[in-house]
Amino acid sequence: MLPTIDDTPGASDDMQGTADNRLSTIDDISTTSPSPRERILRAAATLLAVGGREAVSTRAVSAAAGVQPPTIYRQFGDMQGLLDAVADDGFARYVRAKVARRDGEDPVAVLRAGWDLHVGFGLANPALYALMYGDPQPGVMSPAAAEARNMLEGLVRRVAAAGRLRVGVESATRTIHAAGVGVVLTLIAAGGADRDLALSDQTREAVLAAMTTDATPGEAPAQAGPRRAAVSYAVALKALLPEASAAFTSAERGLLAEWLDRLIQEP
DSSP states (O other), rough: OEEEOOOSSOOOHHOOHHHHHHHGGGGGGGHHHSSHHHHHHHHHHHHHHHHGGGOOHHHHHHHTTOOOHHHHHHHSSHHHHHHHHHHHHHHHHHHHEEEESSSSHHHHHHHHHHHHHHHHHHHHOHHHHHHHSSSOOBBBBBHHHHHHHHHHHHHHHHHHHHOOOOSSSHHHHHHHHHHHHHHHHHHHHHHHHGTTTHHHHHHHHHHHHBOOOOGGGGSSOOOGHHHHHHHHHHHHHHHHHHGGGGGGOHHHHHHHHHHHHHHHHHH
């Protein structure tokens, strides 16, 4: 089963909160959290929400968490390790509050809801989102960003397995990921009266229209042509190939995947 979104409020509701009601105040962290690691995470997250990345210093975190500075390094290695852990923990908490596991739903609708979840997280937690995506480095992805991308790929594979993906899973995942991150960073930067949430809806629908179909290949209208149906079948078969791994040797699976890729990518 793959994750989808429950009936909790959407991104616009999340944005009504502030750092004060999303996170505990700094003053009570050292007395309400059970372990040093948890206190450090909560202190860093609160400082991040209130003052941005620059506010998350060794001195400030240790004072707020009620620990000595060496404890931070024993728990997280260095400050970058702490920031990665803060982003990972914040994303996991948000997803746990929003995600339910369901079967039998329209996979494109689930993917659409996944986009909204991603945008909602970014707008409700701009400082955490900036940790995940705001300072990209070649070949480097934060654990939280990697987890978000893995979730997206799972949703895309579900669409592919239903025969409703126009392109390969990898291509669709890259495209949707790039568009979603771009939308969130744009909306965060706009802020205030300049933030137009319709941008997210418009971009989402444009991307989904380009990446997915309205029907399975067997149900596609005749005017769509055999080429589109063949690509959809090839994408679906490749997505399901791991489940049939026992029927092929690794060499045979690789060869079949190569043939399917040629069919998918053929102009």
